[in-house]
Each structure stands twice: as structure tokens, then as C-alpha cells.
Amino acid sequence: MEKVVIFGSTGMTGICAVEAAVKKGLNVRAFVRDPSKLPDHLRNSVEVVKGDILEYKDVLNAIKNVTAVVVALGTRNDLNPTSVLSEGMRNIVNAMKELNVEIISVCLSAFLFYEPDKVPPMFKDLNADHQREYDILKLSGLKYIAVFPPHIADQPGSDYQIQHDASPGRVISKHDLGRFLIDCLTQPEHYGKVCGISTKH
Numbered sequence: 454m455e456k457v458v459i460f461g462s463t464g465m466t467g468i469c470a471v472e473a474a475v476k477k478g479l480n481v482r483a484f485v486r487d488p489s490k491l492p493d494h495l496r497n498s499v500e501v502v503k504g505d506i507l508e509y510k511d512v513l514n515a516i517k518n519v520t521a522v523v524v525a526l527g528t529r530n531d532l533n534p535t536s537v538l539s540e541g542m543r544n545i546v547n548a549m550k551e552l553n554v555e556i557i558s559v560c561l562s563a564f565l566f567y568e569p570d571k572v573p574p575m576f577k578d579l580n581a582d583h584q585r586e587y588d589i590l591k592l593s594g595l596k597y598i599a600v601f602p603p604h605i606a607d608q609p610g611s612d613y614q615i616q617h618d619a620s621p622g623r624v625i626s627k628h629d630l631g632r633f634l635i636d637c638l639t640q641p642e643h644y645g646k647v648c649g650i651s652t653k654h
Contacts, residue, residue, distance in 0.1 A: 455480055456480040456481075456521075457474055457520065457521045458483075458515050458516055458523070459471055459474065459482070460506060460522070461525035461527060461560075462484060462491065463490035464526075465627050466525045466560055466602075466627055466631055467525035467527075468491075468492065468495070468631070469627045469628050469630065469632070470523050470635055471491075471499060471631075473628075473636075482499065482501075482515060483499045483500070484502050484511075484512075485501060485502070485504075486506075487503075502514065506537065506544065509548065512548045513548040516545070516548045516549060516552050516554055521558075522554060522556070522557040523558050523559075523634050523635065523638070524541075524545060524558070526538050526541055532576060533578060535579065536582055536585070537582070538583065538585075539582050539589060542586040542590065545557070546590070546593045546595065555595055556638050557590075557597050558598040558600060558634045559587075559590055559598070560600050560602060560630065560634060561583045561587055561599055561601050562576075562580060562583045562602065563601045563620045564576055564580045565580065565584060565601050565647075566601060566620050566649070596645065597644070597645060598638070598644065598648060599647045599648065600630070600633065600637070600650060601620065601647055601648065601650075602630050602650050603651055604625070605625055605627050605630055606624050606625065606626055606652075607627060608627075609626060609628065610626045610629045611626060611652055612629075612652070612653040613625060613629040613630075613650055613652055613653060614651055615633070615643070617643075617646050617648060618646075618649070620650075621650070621651045625650050625651050625652055630650060633648075633650055
């Protein structure tokens with residue numbers, strides 16, 4: 454794993470993924486809309502690429518010469534209807550295919566384990582775009598790892614557990630989630646799988 458590009462690298466989980474990749478000694482490219490949002494201690498350790506996830510040429514440029522892709526796109530606290538995540542995912546998948554990059558980990562949501570009518574109403578619109586994102590991934594033919602985290606907590610990392618096709622718990626530290634998004638890239642047992650993740654109690 455020589456070089457990874459991280460989309461959504463200034464979000465809560467994205468920053469933790471960037472930190473985990475740098476700590477692991479990887480060559481990291483951070484795709485950002487606003488470079489000033491990347492913390493100072495990381496800015497000097499990564500290659501910063503400014504761009505818009507909805508612009509195909511920006512995405513293609515970001516994926517050139519990498520061995521794997523990490524997607525931690527989010528809407529922060531905006532729960533309004535959106536298609537940015539799924540449209541961005543479509544651009545990422547198409548660019549990966551054009552450039553023959555195969556491995557991708559994607560942070561989605563544990564609400565995708567629920568029946569749609571069981572998802573809390575306030576999350577329904579956002580979850581619908583996560584579902585579209587996952588559908589694009591499933592049909593991509595790529596070596597994908599779809600990570601469905603539960604509540605992402607702003608707490609120190611500890612031990613985490615992974616379960617395929619089910620959520621093993623109700624909370625995960627943002628640091629552990631970021632670390633798994635990087636570590637799973639070289640763990641073929643997770644390719645093509647849905648991974649539930651939670652803190653070990």
C-alpha cells in the first residue's frame with residue numbers, strides 16, 4: 454500500500470483516517486474543498502489536493518497514481534435531502550475504473566442495517582443518499598469495504614470489533630473508525646463485505 458487518497462479528509466472521521474494513514478507511514482493525499490480546514494500538524498505530512506467531489510476532473514486528478522481510496526464523505530450536521538454523497542461516489546468509482554485502482558473503503562452508516570421504515574425520521578433523507586452510495590459501490594466490481602458505523606463518538610481510541618453484515622455495538626470512537634478505514638485496505642477478508650464496527654466493551 455504505497456499511496457492512498459482520502460476523500461472527506463477534513464471531517465471528523467476523515468481527519469482521524471488521515472492521522473492513522475500518516476502514523477502507518479503511508480504516502481497520503483488529502484482531497485479537500487478548503488485546505489485551511491486541515492489541521493496544521495497534518496498539512497505538512499500529506500499532499501493536499503483542492504477540489505470538488507462533484508467535478509469529475511478533480512476526482513480523476515486526485516486518484517491518479519494511488520493504490521487505494523478512502524471515502525469519509527459526510528454532511529456534518531446537515532440532515533437535509535442531498536445527492537452529493539452518491540454523486541461523489543459515482544465520480545470516485547468511475548475514476549477508479551478509468552485509472553485501474555481497485556481497493557476502496559467507504560464510511561457509510563449503521564442505519565443501512567435497518568429496514569427503511571425503522572430509520573428515525575430525521576435521518577431518512579441522509580440515509581437514502583447513503584443507500585444510493587452503497588448501491589453504486591455494490592455494483593462497482595471493485596474490492597470495496599463498506600463500513601457501517603453506529604454513533605461516532607469524540608472519544609479516545611481503544612479496541613474495536615468488526616462483524617460482517619451486522620452491527621456489533623452502538624458506539625465507535627472516531628479514532629478507531631479512522632484507523633479501520635485505513636487498516637482494512639490491506640485485509641482481503643473484508644473485500645466485498647459490509648463491516649459493522651463498534652468499541653469493544
